[in-house]
Amino acid sequence: MKLINLLKETEFSKDMAHRQVLYDSRNLTLVAFNFEAGQELPVHCLSADSELALLVLEGDGEFQGENAVPVQAGNLMILPVCVPHGLKAHSRVRVLAFISPSVTEY
Amino acid sequence: MKLINLLKETEFSKDMAHRQVLYDSRNLTLVAFNFEAGQELPVHCLSADSELALLVLEGDGEFQGENAVPVQAGNLMILPVCVPHGLKAHSRVRVLAFISPSVTEY
Numbered sequence: 001m002k003l004i005n006l007l008k009e010t011e012f013s014k015d016m017a018h019r020q021v022l023y024d025s026r027n028l029t030l031v032a033f034n035f036e037a038g039q040e041l042p043v044h045c046l047s048a049d050s051e052l053a054l055l056v057l058e059g060d061g062e063f064q065g066e067n068a069v070p071v072q073a074g075n076l077m078i079l080p081v082c083v084p085h086g087l088k089a090h091s092r093v094r095v096l097a098f099i100s101p102s103v104t105e106y
Numbered sequence: 107m108k109l110i111n112l113l114k115e116t117e118f119s120k121d122m123a124h125r126q127v128l129y130d131s132r133n134l135t136l137v138a139f140n141f142e143a144g145q146e147l148p149v150h151c152l153s154a155d156s157e158l159a160l161l162v163l164e165g166d167g168e169f170q171g172e173n174a175v176p177v178q179a180g181n182l183m184i185l186p187v188c189v190p191h192g193l194k195a196h197s198r199v200r201v202l203a204f205i206s207p208s209v210t211e212y
Contacts, residue, residue, distance in 0.1 A: 001171070001175075001183055001184065001185040001189065001191075002183070002184040002185070003175065003177075003181060003182070003183050004181070004182040004183075004184070005180055005181055005182075006161075006180045006181070006182055007179075007180040008180075022182070023159070023184050025157060027156065027157045027206045027207060028157050028159065028184075028204070028206045030159060030182070030184070050133065051131060051133045051134050053129070053134065053136060053204065055112075055161070055202065057163075057180075065107070069107075069109065071109075073113075074111055074112045074113040074114075074163075075109060075110070075111055075112070076109070076110040076111075076112055076128070076136070076202075077107055077108070077109050077110075078107065078108040078110070078129050078134075078136070079107040079108070083107065085107075096161065096182075098134070098159065098204050098206075100133045100134045100204075100206040100207070101133060101206070101207070
């Protein structure tokens with residue numbers, strides 16, 4: 001079993017949203033995205049037949065894609081990775097991304 | 107896109123740990139497990155070649171399996187679903203389980 005403490009083992013950057021791959025197997029890629037207030041991950045998408053579950057662990061911001069949706073801690077968004085998605089943080093925000101099956105170029 | 111508010115859309119039960127399937131596709135099954143203090147999910151395992159990521163969203167307790175491990179909010183455990191696992195809640199606990207690929211009997 002792999003045990004990860006997200007609060008201790010993931011970092012923030014003053015320069016840009018901080019991306020950290022926590023786990024990667026054939027089945028599953030887990031990526032932590034940590035944002036300081038005002039930072040964003042621009043809208044993007046991947047040409048893969050995988051699904052993405054994005055969980056907001058802390059803070060609040062705006063999910064961006066075809067529509068803008070306010071999101072906060074406890075919100076879970078599930079979508080194909082080929083659908084445009086991004087996030088703008090209003091406060092300090094922690095997001096955990098689960099991509100299944102694994103997408104190596106994430 | 108499917109948007110789920112875990113704090114509003116998942117429930118607790120006085121009788122036992124509350125299990126709620128939030129999403130199920132070929133790639134991915136998401137299940138919320140909510141525990142009142144003292145409730146537990148007995149150690150179990152599934153005969154499938156899938157991986158399980160368990161994220162503690164709230165509270166603290168003990169992950170149970172080959173070894174007992176204290177866990178708290180922000181802890182993420184990743185293991186094959188065929189490895190014995192369970193949880194005993196010390197406080198009110200919310201856990202989100204990601205199973206990939208999907209396991210229908212979960």
